[in-house]
Amino acid sequence: STGFADFDPLRLCSQLRSLDRTRFVPIILLAQEGEEGRIVRGLELGINDYLMRPIDQQELTARLRTQVRRKRYNDQLRGSVTQTIEMAVTDSVTGLHNRRYLDSHLQTLFDRAVARRRPLSVVITDIDHLKSINDTHGHYAGGDVLRECARRLRNNIRGIDLACVFGVDEFVVVMPDTDGTVAEKVAERIRAEIAHMPFAVGHDGKTIEVTVSVGVSSVLKGVDSVAGLMKRADLALYAAKNGGRNRVVVNLD
Structure with missing residues (x-):
């Protein structure tokens, strides 16, 4: 056992x-x-989930079952030829889930969090000045930026998190079992990951600076709703935009 004492x-x-x-x-x-x-x-x-000690055996078993079920389902999805079904819930540009998928799953995740008295957070990420990028460099550049933003975002969230394209230039990440403090840290990580390295656009090696503004909200302890949760995240995003962009704002009340 001494060999594991300093193992990370x-x-x-x-x-x-x-x-x-x-x-x-x-x-x-x-x-x-x-x-x-x-x-x-x-x-x-890229961990899928986490639990705090002391560990509740039943909760650990339930979480493990959930992950095994999701793994089997995803394996079937990857191995199946029902691409038309997958396309119905997937955005063609970024490969993330689309608005339709978010609308049909967010309420379920919200209800589960409330029933189990577990935290749940929402992160809305908006690409700063995407219209200006399109106007200056063409729509192909906007598509390149969307794809790369989606890739960097996906690399900084867990498998348990639900990432969707929300609007022309917005992504929504629903984070089960995640309070506002952790969600803010993940949101800041996403913001920094996008801002720190220029984006390649087109095929001529041209790069441009890209930033995002991010709003974060969490399910309230008292009475709350999906509409309220999304509204608070949207207001936080609006504050990030008004505050100078390229920043994270949290709205927890």
Whole structure:
């Protein structure tokens, strides 16, 4: 057991995610109070879920069953030829789920969170000045930016999170079992990931700077609704835009 004393499980997560045969293996991180930094790193590396110690055996079993079911379902989806069904709920430009898929699943995730008294957060990401990018560099550039934004966003969320295209230049991420503090850290990670490296557009090697504004909200402890949750995230996004863009604003009340 002494050999595991200094072992960092997140290194194993990173290795599993980098290998084709284990890329989609469900990973649940067991953490302790005060290990928020490790949780955020885990989310960045692609863990599917996490639990805080002390561990409730029934909850752990339920979470594991959920991940195994989702893994089997995703394996079937990847292996099936029913691409037309998949396309009905997938955005053709980014490959993320579309608005229709969000509308049919958000209420279910919200109801589950309320029933189980678990946190749930929503992150709305809006690409700054996308119309200007289109006007200056052409619509092909806008498509390139959308695809790359979606890729960077997907790389910074967990498998359990639901990422969707919401509007022309907006993405929504629904984060089950995630409170506002953790959601804000993930949102900031997404913002920084997009801002720190220029985007390649077209085929001539041209690059442009791209930033996003982000609004975050969480399910309230008292009476709440999906409409209220989305409205608060939208208001936070509006505040981020008005505050100078390229920033994260959280609206938790």
